[in-house]
Amino acid sequence: MKTIRMLAMAAAIPVLAAAAQAETKIGMITTLSGGGAGLGVDVRDGFMLAIEQDGRDGVEVVIEDDQRKPDAAVQIADRMIQSEKVDILTGIIWSNLAMAVVPAATAQGVFYLSPNAGPSALAGKRCHPNYFNVAWQNDNLHEAAGAYANEAGLKNSFILAPNYPAGKDALTGYKRMYGGELAGEIYTKLGQTDYAAEIAQIRASGADSVYFFLPGGMGISFLKQYAGSGVDLPVVGPAFSFDQGILQAVGEAALGVKNTSQWNKDIDNPANTAFVAAFQEKYGRLPSLYASQGYDTANLILSALNKAEASDQDAFRAALQAAEFDSVRGDFKFGPNHHPVQDIYVREVIKEGDVFTNKIIATGLSDHADAYAGECKM
Amino acid sequence: MTYILVLEQILNGLQLGVMLFLMAAGLTLVFGVMGLINLAHGSLYMVGAFAAAAVAGWTGSFLLALIASLAAAATAGALVELVVIRRLYQRDHLDQVLATFALILIFSEGTRWLFGSFPLFLDVPSYLSGPVSLPGGIEYPLYRLTIILIGLAIAAGLFLLIARTRIGIQIRAGEADREMIAALGVDISKLYTLVFALGAALAGLAGALVGAIQSVQVGMGEPVLILAFVVIVIGGIGSIKGALAGALLVGMTDTLGGVFLPQLFAVFMDPASAASAGASLASMLIYILMAAILLVRPSGLYGGSA
Known part of the structure; x- marks a missing residue:
């Protein structure tokens, strides 16, 4: 083989x-x-x-x-x-x-x-x-999302991520920049595919927005179930759940979602x-x-x-x-620790013809360096 | 925490439970009747989901997609039984595990060659999308409600099949004494293929139903397979009734534990570590449940004959 x-x-x-x-x-x-x-x-x-x-x-x-x-x-x-x-x-x-x-x-x-x-x-x-x-650096896109949430006037976010190191980095990154209250913070199982229980908690929490880091198939599942649940709070996420490879599998459920990325095709x-x-x-x-x-x-x-x-x-x-x-x-x-210092953009999911894709709507963070550079001695 | 949240979570647990039942029913039948451990059962779940996504993509009809998932998984199941599994009945469990594990790899990479590395799109049909209002003011997704009803209907159908029909009698007889029913003139190999295809079809249907609200991708079957094994061990291997009871128990425990344990921990811990510790314990909960049940009833809830 x-x-x-x-x-x-x-x-x-x-x-x-x-x-x-x-x-x-x-x-x-x-x-x-x-x-x-x-x-x-x-x-x-x-x-x-x-x-x-x-x-x-x-x-x-x-x-x-x-x-x-x-x-x-x-x-x-x-x-x-x-x-x-x-x-x-x-x-x-x-x-x-x-x-x-x-x-x-x-x-x-x-x-x-x-x-x-x-x-x-x-x-x-x-x-x-x-x-x-x-x-x-893992935290970067989440930090930009936190900054975007402040700018968009979101005051009471419900945040969730899988229970593993990158998931914790993600929520840490978001909270580093986000200035509002947290309506709830959930760690889900890594590889979880059913989010009915979490969505019910979001509905009951009185949040004004949802931030999630669920890469790959987890994000597809979450978005489809969220769309079917009748909860219509705005959703923000990093690009990992909205990249070109999986947007087609999410379909209409992703339209209009704001997500952060250091790159986009436009x-x-x-x-x-x-x-x-x-x-x-x-x-x-x-x-x-x-x-x-x-x-x-x-x-x-x-x-x-x-x-x-x-x-x-x-x-x-x-x-x-x-x-x-x-x-x-x-x-x-x-930067000095060999990680990029770069702009991170806010994108919106749109439909071009039959294809779901992203378009940049704002710059989330300019010339952003990671938070760990200071700890690097080389 | 309101009673609406609790009720909604109970419905969620019920929905997970009936989905697990569709998976576990086939697994437990195959083990009970043929004495075979089939790790590739999760692959048949994946086959059903991919077949449904492909047909939904071509025709746009969700009903046709469901029929396709049943047909594709049953065909794949029958083929696998005829070509591979048939040679394994006389071998010990280790050989069976090895061979069916190889089948997982073959199915996964085969699916990837056919459909590519990216997840497929399969969506809930418009007539089943959106929430409905249930009595008591609960907003619940109509599609999940439909899944619960389909699952319960299939459970009832299976009970009738096993209890009231000639095939059911043969299946039960096969569980009790394989040699004897062969001696009585029942074509045992045909019966085996039939049982295997039936189990496969149920798994395929579960894959298609769940695929519409989750992601249709390679490897989607394996996490469910592990849960299904927990279910049949709890329920008692070979028992359909046990599979139903086990599935509902696991579904409820997993859902309610995942929601309420972190909240319980938050009473005496700070929220961040409560969320993390509660989530960790919640993911262990079904295995703790399994261990506890096996302590009291070593052959599972309904596993008297095993």
């Missing part, structure tokens, strides 16, 4: 073996099977689009599926570092997998560039010179316009924020490779930190 998949990858992706040039080997560990596969597929497709557009010799990408399992991810990382001798690792979607892989990988002298997961520990106390996060800059068009042409679907993060990660690596070989670690690190590439987010720079 795995060999077949690898062969298929090798056939689909131009693995360029240039003999004369020094090779840069990039290992991508991401989720390509099971329930969370949509996110990994988007990151991979965005990443490979950038590599293909660049078309240079001497960059080889090895892709493997972590099945959303920490132990599998650790094994793959060890193999990639020790026998395949990769210079750079990337690709992990989930924070718990990142926590299992990243510290060990960076300690072995490999660069890790995160296209998604941004757990607070890796931004703060356990930051590392070889670790860069191209997407965001950000007006040439790099983004080109990216959206090229992605649609190659894969026949609209890109999601995950795809944009994969694309930015690849372009960041390529821009650094223009200046230094990955084996020249100090020069390569400086080149990454400089981040001189055309990000689809427009301006892009790293």
Whole structure:
């Protein structure tokens, strides 16, 4: 199974073996099977689009599926570092997998560039010179949502998230910025699909709005059930429940919902316009924020490779930190802890023809850095 | 906390219970009659949901989608029984677990190849959407009410099938003594395929009904499968009556515990840690319930013969 998949990858992706040039080997560990596969597929497709557009010799990408399992991810990382001798690792979607892989990988002298997961520990106390996060620190989108709630005059939010570390980061992030009262705070089971009990509590709580962080299928379930329940309080959420991959599955229930994201397809800059068009042409679907993060990660690596070989670690690190590439987010720079300092937007779910998608309606936070940068000593 | 909230949560528990019953009925029949542990039962639930989503997408009819879910899951179930499961009856439980676990992987990746990695869209039909007002001033989603009624109707139908029909007699006889009913001239292999397909169809229907309010995605069956196993262990393996009692018990415990435990903890703790500790304990509650019932009745509530 795995060999077949690898062969298929090798056939689909131009693995360029240039003999004369020094090779840069990039290992991508991401989720390509099971329930969370949509996110990994988007990151991979965005990443490979950038590599293909660049078309240079001497960059080889090895892709493997972590099945959303920490132990599998650790094994793959060890193999990639020790026998395949990769210079750079990337690709992990989930924070718990990142926590299992990243510290060990960076300690072995490999660069890790995160296209998604941004757990607070890796931004703060356990930051590392070889670790860069191209997407965001986990709290960021939630902080923007809290700021938006203040601006929208919401005074009594009911908030809920799954009972696991990223869920707690989410509600912490929201509360860091939100200034109003809390009508209720619930931690649901991770992977829960029925929210009837929570919706009944929301109805009884007297809240004026609902904030939820329920990534993937959990969010689809919640939104559909919420729409059918007759509770019509405004809903705010981070982009994870409203990305291009799952909006079609939510349907009408998501229309008009405000959500926060560092990217959207209508950000007006040439790099983004080109990216959206090229992605649609190659894969026949609209890109999601995950795809944009994969694309930015690849372009960041390529821009650094223009200046230094990955084996020249100090020069390569400086080149990454400089981040001189055309990000689809427009301006892009790293803070001192190698996490982005960026604008986070408020988007609204709309319908374009038959397709549900997002449009930016405001900027939630400008040049926003994460709250953990101060704890990072490197 | 008002009595309306309590009543609404009881309805929610009832709805979860009848859904679990649809899953557990097939599982318990298959185990009772054939002595087979079928981990792939959750995959049949997923097959039903995907078939419903696909047909609803083509035709726009929810009723056709439900029929498709029954047909697809029953067909998949019969095929699996003929091709794989049939070879497992004489093997021990470990081989069965291994083989049916392999089936989960095959079904999951097969579905992903057919339908892609992204969740599918399946929505409640417009005539069943929105809330209705029940006596006592409760606003309750009409669709969930429909699920409760469908589930209870199917439970009644199953009881009649088992208690009053010739097939039911054969199924009960098969549970009691496999060799003897084969010796009496009942085509046991046909009976096995039939029971397996029936269980699969019920799981598929549950998948389609639930898929309309949750997300239709690869791997949706496994969390439900675990609950269904808890249900049949509580109810007593092989007993339809036990499956119903167990399902309602688990549904109520899970729903009411999840809502009221954090509130109970909040009486003597600060709200944030009460929410977190209450949620943690609530997710353990059904397993505590299972352990307690097994202590008192080791073969489950209605598991006399096991």
